[in-house]
Amino acid sequence: MATEKLSMAQALNRALRDSLSEDPSVYVFGEDVGPLGGVFRITDGLTAEFGEDRCFDTPLAESGIVGMAVGMAMNGMRPVVEMQFDAFAYPAFEQIASHVAKTRNRTRGRVGLPIVIRVPFAGGIGGVEHHCDSSEAYYAHTPGLKVVTPATPEDAYHLLRESIASPDPVVFMEPKKLYWAKEEVDFDRPVPAMGKAVVRREGTDATLIAYGPSVPTALEAAEAAAQEGRSLQVVDVRSPVPFDDETVCAAVRSTGRAVVIAEASGYASVASEIVARVTERCFHSLAAPVRRVTGFDIPFPPPKLERFQLPGVDRILDAVDDLQWEDQ
Amino acid sequence: MATEKLSMAQALNRALRDSLSEDPSVYVFGEDVGPLGGVFRITDGLTAEFGEDRCFDTPLAESGIVGMAVGMAMNGMRPVVEMQFDAFAYPAFEQIASHVAKTRNRTRGRVGLPIVIRVPFAGGIGGVEHHCDSSEAYYAHTPGLKVVTPATPEDAYHLLRESIASPDPVVFMEPKKLYWAKEEVDFDRPVPAMGKAVVRREGTDATLIAYGPSVPTALEAAEAAAQEGRSLQVVDVRSPVPFDDETVCAAVRSTGRAVVIAEASGYASVASEIVARVTERCFHSLAAPVRRVTGFDIPFPPPKLERFQLPGVDRILDAVDDLQWEDQ
Amino acid sequence: MAEHQGLLPSERPLRLLDEMGTPVDGSGLVMPDHRRLLEAYTSLVIGRRVNDQAGALVRQGRLAVYPSSHGQEACQTGAALALAEGDWLFPTYRDTAAVIARGVDPVEVLTLLKGDWHAGYDPYAHKVAPQATPLATQLLHAVGVAHAARLRGEDTVIMALCGDGATSEGDFHEALNFAAVFKAPVVFFVQNNEYAISVPLARQTAAPSLAHKGIGYGVPGERVDGNDAAAVLAVLERAVESARSDGGPRLVEAHTYRMQAHTNADDDTRYRDSGEVDPWTERDPLTRMEKYLKRKRVLTKAKQTEIAEAAEAVAAHMREGVARDTDPEPAELFTHVFADPTPQLNEQAAFLADELSREGN
């Protein structure tokens, strides 16, 4: 049973199960995560298997959930909490920014908070308003939080296990549109650790840098480009924090051109950061300015218009076309 | 009385007074803004002058304050609310991100929210933890919010007046370390509108791009550089949103080198955005990658260490030195 | 500080009609007159028809999602009817029937559920706020609208709706407290339907009742049988009028039950069984009121047909509205972000327009 074909939702569920059974200090809680198994079924069956103490429903209050997690973590537990949707984590923002992120530092290292905050995020599922925010920049900008987002079921399994084992708080962002895509998952062969980017596709002409929900789109774009004779490399960032400068910069230097892809609105975003740091570090290797394909600076659109907001293959290829090939 | 020598605190107070007296729909409220006049005295005397209805204390609840402002704005008022300190606006984050920012768009333009959220922010006053956050990136990243931060008393007066008059919500970020510096303020001669950057000092060798609390530091650095024979231009961004690409890019193109300065932690910040967009737009005019001098990616330090976190003159000059002058 | 007096709710939810539609002692609550009850009944029938029609449209794949108030129509009706014209209603995603009872065109309400846009109606036209999704946040907006009205000397009352689950959110607390401190005329109306998605009330609170939360703010709390349309209407009208006269807020908890899954996306068999749901069918608000009105000979056969036809007309209008092509223009993505768009948005709008024009080729 080394490998199994699983959706990302199933892989996450498996990660929670394995963590719960291996470590008695792991507790899973949030809204509707008990008997219902979560609105996305990520916690399916956990209460039945581990009992009401280990996986339980809370009253409907996100600041309460995260605040209680802080206290439990102070007292020896490893809480894994679910925020039902991206925008519904906002009521917990003060607890996250002022406590989860700061407690280790405030206490001079005496109180660490091994908390995982799971956030299903981003669009692509036709959700109504407040259900599709790409909120990673808020967390990535906050010192003291690690921010992880898997793009494959295998990564989802291993990165969630690693996040739960981490002594530091992790905001674990789950691209909801990828919950149902299946893939062979190897449970035994660990993937590269959080903090390592991975080259998902080799290529020589330009580098696409993506994370979470945008990785499959980037791969699709690379496939389409290949058909037109252009060789695109795809890097999956995996954890916006800690960021893997080494892998990303090596990739960009190898091609001399790059496009950063992310669903979130572009202004003051993780994508801005990637453009800025890649440029700072690889300036003289760049044949063209690093381009961004991101969401527009607008509230997430209604379902009928969301396709215009999401980075798509054509838009990515347009950005690649824009990389001043005439210079060559 | 066209001009008067005022501190930024006094200029802001004057702006509130003038707005209250000219527009009966303006209401000022928050924690301790009534008889006390606010912990920074920005609302000093307003309750006495305009009565308890127009400037009043609320119960101690920031989500409540902003949420009530949303309702009042829906019903014809122009609320100007004070968050006591940067980190104490976080409890209001959901109201700000999910309502203040989105209501006009949600309602297809039918419900506009002319709200000003005043946030005293950033460090430099030896404040204890939770009192010195530079939180502008959270707001600047959120579509639907305008984000303004003055660097001079004159700008403070005029930009606050303009923000209160704006049909759109404005997060008005007041650099608390600049509250007490005095300057001649001209009430009659309007300054450039929100959305316009201003060149605060001409220079030919490199461009320093700053906003709010970092502008005086940038000017000091330029002065020091001048003594060493280097001519630095200083651009005051004034409003991270809307951003003035035109002025900033023209400035950078004129020198070919740039350093972005901001107190906030650098990762996924407004400074990242400025680096990214300047690079995207001015790539071929740049002799060196755009540098950043920002806060480290750490929680704001205790008073005794804060000077290491704040962008100072030497650090800025080091960054300027780093702009690959040997290429020339 | 005020006295306790009048702040605690009654031991049991107030009632005017029992489950058989027989009048019972209302502990001082006065039965609305027949004209009013008939109005309420009409609204109940339309509300039920709206719920059923929306459910059918979801099953046909014409609406993406619908949180139904099936079984809660007495609350929906009461909330809308208790208000005067200048008053405001603050509904949630579950309160479509109340929004429609207040006069909003059902087709405009469907905008959200069709995925065309977010809030689909003009909130000012009928003084109905956009249906709120982030739980309890709207209660504070209601306080703000009330406070603004009070400052202008208007006697507007705001009816602010939320569910049992939403009472756990911090914003519920802040809203009740602000309303009490500022004497803002808001009626906080909690539809306790025993569930927040899958979470039953017992996991939501250990309070004797949700109405017992009022005293902690100095706000009078009341409990009403949420499936008794007469009692709900009477309690809400009383709350609205007392809020209007003394300016202070009121908290009303209606005890009802969510008959269907949370939305069509939910699977309620995972957390409750039909043994729990079925008994509530007998407490249906429509049959109860119908029995009473028939017994009183207020509801004639002819009248009943007329009401059914009115409800059918609403349903037909919904079907027709859903069928109508109302696809929004992509350009609209940029027009409502600000009154005055930023240069960045103009640039992005131009980018998209260019992309679309190239696609057009």
Place this chain on the structure above:
Amino acid sequence: MAEHQGLLPSERPLRLLDEMGTPVDGSGLVMPDHRRLLEAYTSLVIGRRVNDQAGALVRQGRLAVYPSSHGQEACQTGAALALAEGDWLFPTYRDTAAVIARGVDPVEVLTLLKGDWHAGYDPYAHKVAPQATPLATQLLHAVGVAHAARLRGEDTVIMALCGDGATSEGDFHEALNFAAVFKAPVVFFVQNNEYAISVPLARQTAAPSLAHKGIGYGVPGERVDGNDAAAVLAVLERAVESARSDGGPRLVEAHTYRMQAHTNADDDTRYRDSGEVDPWTERDPLTRMEKYLKRKRVLTKAKQTEIAEAAEAVAAHMREGVARDTDPEPAELFTHVFADPTPQLNEQAAFLADELSREGN
């Protein structure tokens, strides 16, 4: 759902001693024994000395800020003494005296006020959480600590402190609700000192009392005279023991008064006059207890001198600690952000080290 019974507080704050130190009927509250009262008195005197010494250090410019609990020492003392060794205290910025009464070294507490670092003591050493600044947020942490203990089968009780102003925050609401639903043994102890900086209680709430907020969560509420150290101790001990035995939370409101400005940075003449403050001097918790203990001949001259000396020793220790150079190293800015620093932080630490070494040249 539970009954109302026992959830509502008494009409008036409970008392054991009146303002002259004369015993009064405590409505069932039992006077602690003399040994315990003497302990409390010692703690009161030390608490007062801590407050005064810290105030003096601020005036001398050796501490940046100090929010004093002068006048609230009965609450500070009670909160610390009511706990058993394995219990936890969750204090705010104003509860320095309680933190010290719990056993934390005053000099470690001063770390924050000197500006050396944030939380200066080891929270695990005496089970005292860092002093909380973001209001009411710590109440939820207290619930979490309690819940974790309960899950492990420990009988730990948590004493969670906050002010009257903090009860308005959403987190207060969520904490009481979570504690009640999870039966977490937390005693929520509200020091109602009538002000939140400049905002008086009447602008904070319209409730009959803050203890009346309990019933809305199914949490028993109690009121006590916050300047009567005997009553505070008795009420808190009872609350701690009942929380320990049934696992459920308790809410206790102590009515007291903030004798000084909010902090040294505040100017309270802007919002209250001495006519309001002065009468409270006569209600001072120290003199009241002192009178009683002297009358009972428990507090002898010798004992009083001994206590004064102990307090003086604490003050001297504070002065000495403040004088000691404890300047933190800049490198420490990077060491505690994560257990395992990111490459970015390592890079930034190296950058600063380089900068400092060049400055050194």
